[in-house]
Amino acid sequence: INGLNVAVRNANDGISLAETAEASMGSMTDSLQRLRELAVQSANGSYSDADRQLLNEEAQALIAEVGRVADTANFNGVKLLDGSYNSNFQVGANAGETINVSIGKLTTDTLGVSDKNGVTATATDNALAVGDLTINGVAVGASKASDDSLSTSGNSASAISKAAAINAVSEQSGVTAVVDENLVAGTSMTGANASGSVVINGTTISVTTTTDTTATRASVVEAINAQSGLTGVRAVDTGEDAEGVQLIADDGRNIALTLNTVSAAATGLSATGVYEGGYTLVANAGVNEITIGGNNAAANAGLKAGSYDASVAATSSETRLQTGATSTATTLEAGDLVINGVGIGAAVATDDTSSVAAAGSSAKEGSAIAIAAAINRSSAETGVTAEANANVIKGTSASYSAGNATMELNGVSITLTDGGTAEANRANAVSAINSVAGSTGVVAEDNGSGLTLTAADGRNIVMAYDNDTGVGIDVFGIDTANAEGVSDLTAATTDGYTTYSTVTLKSAGEFTVAGGTNGNAALESLGFEAGSFGGAEAGQFLNEIDLSTQQGSTDALAAIDNALDSITQARSELGAVQNRFSATIENLSATSEKFSAANSRIQDADFAAEAANLARNQALQQAGVSMLAQANASSQQVLQLLG
Known part of the structure; x- marks a missing residue:
């Protein structure tokens, strides 16, 4: 009973702590609401730079106050809002009867950015068609060019159009698509004196290159950024000859690039082409898993079929088909891949004990198994793990x-x-292939229109066929594009095309992938794309807000709204904790009361019952005395009659 009473006091302390934190958050909310008023005011075109500077001074003071409250809010000397509070309250008389309370970091260097983990699609040149993609069992419709008013070319295949198609069924699928920035990696540079132009999204930009690659990058970047308002594209100098100049469309629009009389190597830009961006799938509230399916999820949607934890950031590489000989087999070398700023070491053949390496096109060091193992050796530094997917x-x-x-x-x-x-034919082929699955590691299945070959462990699949017989393997449901036709099949130990599986990268948060010292071409040859993956991010940190410009004031609105949302969510979580503590106190108090009553019944006499027993015994005693008196009287009367 005493333990329960102490537990009640502990729960009351929990309520007091939550109320203290909530009061501090209320103060922060008031400051943010005033900050938003200033941002709206400063975003108006009627104010001069001097006026905005005055507004910005008040804004910075408010941001400083938000930071002060977050840094100093405490209960009994324990900080509450700096991200360090995570503790258990003992709300029972026995071990393990606890309630955990944790409060997120609500400082100015974390508030303002809204991000959720998700599954990031790789860019593809193909538009979505009906049946290409399903999300959580819900079919996604075709992507439409009319949904993308920003791109100048390939609109139906853009990330904007695909995200719109996905979001049209978001309510049913429980998943929302967020368009990511479109990043086009640069080209390894070779200095050359040349002049010409580049055309970006229909805008012609004059450029000049020299043998000084550093000066060329600076010149190209300056020229492109001078027209970014027209193109919607900005250029970034990577500072490295191996990586050249990146082009970025922050809104995710396609980047249509044409080089005229200047080369990619001389400018550091990518080659002429239309480059689509990617998008990230994030789960709506209450949805814990994202399941990808469909007829062409990888080819047209840029998504690897499978189930993904909605709380984990993820993306997958692309399938590779190697048709060359040993000298051209693509392998992971040191300097090919950088994840979160950490260079990944070379793949090791001994990590892959399953793939066949006799064919010239198949290299163990290039398999999904070996690449995943190489990435996982650096997981402690990158925070990213890799998984070899089934080769299909x-x-x-x-x-x-x-x-x-x-x-x-x-x-x-x-x-x-x-x-x-x-x-x-397909049935016979399935039987023949599956009869040797123990040796090949490949299982065949009739998909209704052909055969699906699957190596579950992600090993390389090497195929060749005899093209002298007049009958190809396509008659049996196997595409000849994935197999080399040879006249002498005995030479297939060195012939054959190799299909390399994909690798899925996973992390607790958004992560970056980039090319290393070997250049972006080496990265792309492994099926990876440069960019940021797995996070849908918008806004800016509170401590980065600047209301001294009209654009800065406009940008600040999203950051302030995100900050208010974060604090509101934290306050709601604390409200739930307070309700839980209140319910616990009510339960503990009732339990303590009943225990006390039971204890009294055991230890204390029942006065009413004992009084009733006493009265009954007294009545019986009196009745007995009365009966005895009557009996004695009868004897006396008999003696009197005899006398």
């Missing part, structure tokens, strides 16, 4: 043609027997 090749059947075919799959020779129809 989806084929379609060509028109039926009579005859057998011979192929080699991961070094194993397989005869595909004519079944008389396309369906029977």
Whole structure:
């Protein structure tokens, strides 16, 4: 009973702590509301620079006050709002009966930015068609050019259009798509004296290059940024010849680039082309998993099929098809890949004990298994882990043609027997391939229009076929684009095309991927894209707000709204904690009262019952005395009669 009473006091202390933190947040909210008023005022076109400077002085004072409250708010000397508070309250008489209370960091260097983890899509040149993508079992419609009014080319394939298609069913899928910035990596530079122009999103920009690559990058960046208001694209000098000049569209629009009489190597820009951006899928409130499916999720949506934890930032590399010989097989070398500023070491062949390396196009050091292992060796520094995905090749059947075919799959020779129809051919091929799955590591499945080959562990899939028989493997549902046709299949130990699987990168928060000293071309040859992934971010930190310019005031509005949302969420969480403590106190008080009553019944006499027993006994005693008196009287009367 005494323990329960102490637990009640502990719970009351918890309420007091939550009320103290909530009061401090209320003060911060008042300051932010005034700060927002100033931002709205400063964003108006009627104010001069001098007026905005005065408004900014008050704004900076308010931001400083928000920071002071966050840094000093405490309960019994324990800081509450600096992100360090995470403690348990003992709300029971026994061990383990606790309530955990944690309060997030609400300082000016964290408030203002709204971010959620999610799954980031890689850029693709293809628009979404009906059936290409499903999210949490909900079909996403086709992407439409009319949804993108910013891009000048390839609008239907842009991240903006794809995000709009996804968001059209967001209520049903529980997932929202946020358009990421479109980053086009630069090209390794070779200095050259030249002059010409670059055309970005329809705007022609004159540029001059020299043998001084550093000066060239600066000149190109300056020229492009002078027209960024027209193009919607800004240029960034990476400071490295290997990485050249990056182009970034902050709003995610496509970047259409044309080089005239100047080369990519001379300017540091990427080659002529239309570059689409990516988008990030974030789960709506109450949704814990994002499941990707569809007929062409990877090719058209840029998403790897599978289920993802909604709280984990993730993205996947692209599938690679290697058709060259040993000298051109792509492998992960030191200097190819940088994650969160940390260079990833070279892949090691011994990390992959499954892939066949006899074919010239297949290198263990380039497999998804070996690349994932190399990345995971640096996970402690990067905060990013890698996972080799299943290697999947989806084929379609060509028109039926009579005859057998011979192929080699991961070094194993397989005869595909004519079944008389396309369906029977596929059934025979599935049986033949699966009969040697223990040796190849590949399982075949009839997908209704062809065969789907799957190596569950992510090993390389090497295929070749005999093209002298007149019947190709496409008649059996296997695309010849993924296999090399050879006249002498015995040479397939060195021939064959190799399909490399993808790698999924995961992290607790947003992460960056970039090329290393070997340049962005090496990064892209491994199926990776340069950029930031896994986070949908908007706004700026409170301590970065500047109301001295009209644009700065406009930008500040999003940051202030994000800060208010963060504080409101924290206050609501504290309100829930207070309600929980109140319910706990009510329960503990009732339990203590009942325990006390039970204890009294055990230890104390029941006065009413004992009084009733006493009265009953007294009545019985009196009745007994009366009966005895009557009996004695009867004897006396008899003696009197005899006498």
